Amino acid sequence: MIEEIILSRLHSLGIPELLEIKTLNKLDGAYINLLCELPNGEFGKILNDAYTYYAAQMDKKQDDRCYGIASDGKQLAVYEYGCGGKDAKLKVWVAL
Numbered sequence: 001m002i003e004e005i006i007l008s009r010l011h012s013l014g015i016p017e018l019l020e021i022k023t024l025n026k027l028d029g030a031y032i033n034l035l036c037e038l039p040n041g042e043f044g045k046i047l048n049d050a051y052t053y054y055a056a057q058m059d060k061k062q063d064d065r066c067y068g069i070a071s072d073g074k075q076l077a078v079y080e081y082g083c084g085g086k087d088a089k090l091k092v093w094v095a096l
Helices: 002-011 016-020
Strands: 025-028 052-059 066-071 075-081 088-095
Touching: 002 016, 002 052, 002 066, 002 075, 016 052, 016 066
Parallel strands: none
Antiparallel strands: 025 052, 052 066, 066 075, 075 088
């Protein structure tokens, strides 16, 4: 049920590539907690390394970057990053 709620919120964000995500994986926060550029220009990590997140990755169309999503069931984060998580930027961080 929570996966359906996350996917519904994800699909409502208006990012075409994210509409292709139909299933989520469970991944450790320590694995997906990227150091990223925040909307205010500072850098930080917003996930908790000790949590398990619903997550997915989707290639951006016509680009060499990817979208990565993570949700703890309460909030949803969408990142954009290069190969291996390099140059990550937080694009969206919203409540479910």
